[in-house]
Amino acid sequence: MKTEDLSVFVKVAEVGSITTAAIKLDISSSAASMAVKRLEEQLGVALFVRSTRKxxxxxxxxxxxxxxKQALDTLQQGLALVTEQKQSLHGELRMAMSSEMGRNLMRELLNKVQRENPELSLRLHVSDxxxxxxxxGVDVALRAMTKEAVKESQMYGFKVCNIPHVICASPNYLERNGEPTTLTDLAQHNALLYKLYDQTHNTWELINEGERxxxxVNSNRAVNDGDxxxxxxxxxxxxxxxxxIDVAGDLLSGKLQRILTGYHVPLTEMWxxxxxxxxxxxxxxxxxxxLKQVIESKRQRLINTYILTEREWPVSNEI
Structure with a gap:
């Protein structure tokens, strides 16, 4: 049943004329007549008694x-509510994210969201x-995790995207120390490590020609802050x-350079x-x-500049 047909029916009942109703609704008389006919056929009853004159x-x-009338009013109220919420969000959103996401991607994104929705209040919990x-006291958290971990968490999640990782270094470092091309070479270089809860991530899992x-790695420094x-x-x-996601800008600007391109890091996911x-x-x-829009833009730029391939950063099919 079309909303437009209901509107025509109500207007014809109001003015007592299909022609007049059509004029007020800015449609043709034949379109108005067909709308009434469709509605009557769907309901299986005659809604009007017709004569040659009236x-x-x-x-x-x-x-x-x-x-x-009530159905049309309800639909109109619903449309007004959704439109109002879309145009200007309000209330408080308490959100958690990692330090790197908070300082970079999310800081810029949330600035934009809040400028467009000044009645929306943000309370951020930024920590690794x-x-x-x-x-x-958090409503929503941005996390890197697997689909299996989401199910085990017994929480509800929106998958945002897949997250590929790369091994990288600055041109300055590579000029001074040479570029590693094998894992044996990598062992001779200084790795910059991330640590959390006193666990230092000094073992890197990589994939080479399908084999994990x-x-x-060797390192002289580690920190509990990814940024x-x-x-x-x-x-x-x-x-x-x-x-x-975190180093896209540095890779595109040339501040960082991808190395050991024959080795791939297993994908993670953002939820x-x-x-x-x-x-x-x-x-x-x-x-x-x-988030989806901003990250897809980064993905396309990395692929278009041949820093990454479609296979290395597959599109997420999650809705």
């Missing part, structure tokens, strides 16, 4: 008219430690294994996590959509 509601039409939704290998690892790498202090689907708000959906 048209009036049938008993069934009189019974149906108030319900048609795993957030506790209850203790930290683990290599222990500092990136900055150290740009400064020329060593080699790092970094998310393409927006909530305690319940009932906590999904227009603000959460907007941030998810904005």
């Amino acid at each position: 048209i009036r509601l049938s008993p069934e039409g009189e019974q149906y008219l108030p319900m048609a 430690s795993r957030v506790d939704f209850y203790r930290d 290998v683990k290599v222990k 500092i690892v990136r900055r150290w790498c740009v400064d020329g202090e060593g080699i790092a294994k970094k998310s393409c 927006l996590m909530l305690l319940s689907r009932h906590l999904i708000t227009p603000a959460v959906r907007l941030i998810r959509d904005e």
Whole structure:
């Protein structure tokens, strides 16, 4: 049943003429007549009693008219509500994310969202430690995790994208120390490491021609902040294994250079996590959509400049 047909029916009942109703609705008389006919066929009753001179509601039409008006009013209210929420979000959103995401990608993205929605209040929890939704008072968290981990968490999640990683270094570092081309070479270089909960990630899992290998790297520094690892790498202090999302700008500008391209890092995934689907708000959906758009732009630029391939950064089919 078309909303337009209901509107024509109500207008014809109001003015008592198909021709007049058509003029007021800015449609042709034949289109108005067909709309009434379609509605009558769907309902299986005659809504009007017609004569050569006039048209009036049938008993069934009189019974149906108030319900048609109510249905149109409800649809209009729903449209107004959705439009208002889309145009200007409001309320408070409490969101958790890693330090690197917070300082870079999300800082810029949330600036844009809040400029367009000034009544939306943001409360951010930025830390590389795993957030506790209850203790930290968080509504939604941006996390790198697998689909299996999402299921085990017993929470609700939106998958945002796949996350490829690359091994990279600055041109300055490579000029001073040479570029490693094998894992044996890599062992002779200084790796910049990420640590969390006193666990230093000094074993890198890589894939070469379909075979997974683990290599222990040497390092003179580690930190519990992913953004500092990136900055150290740009400064020329060593080699790092970094998310393409985090270092896309550095790779595109030439501040960092991808190395050991024959070795690939297993994909991870980015998810927006909530305690319940009932906590999904227009603000959460907007941030998810904005994230997808911004990250897809980074993906396309890396692929178009041959830094990465489609196979290395596959599109996420999650909705």
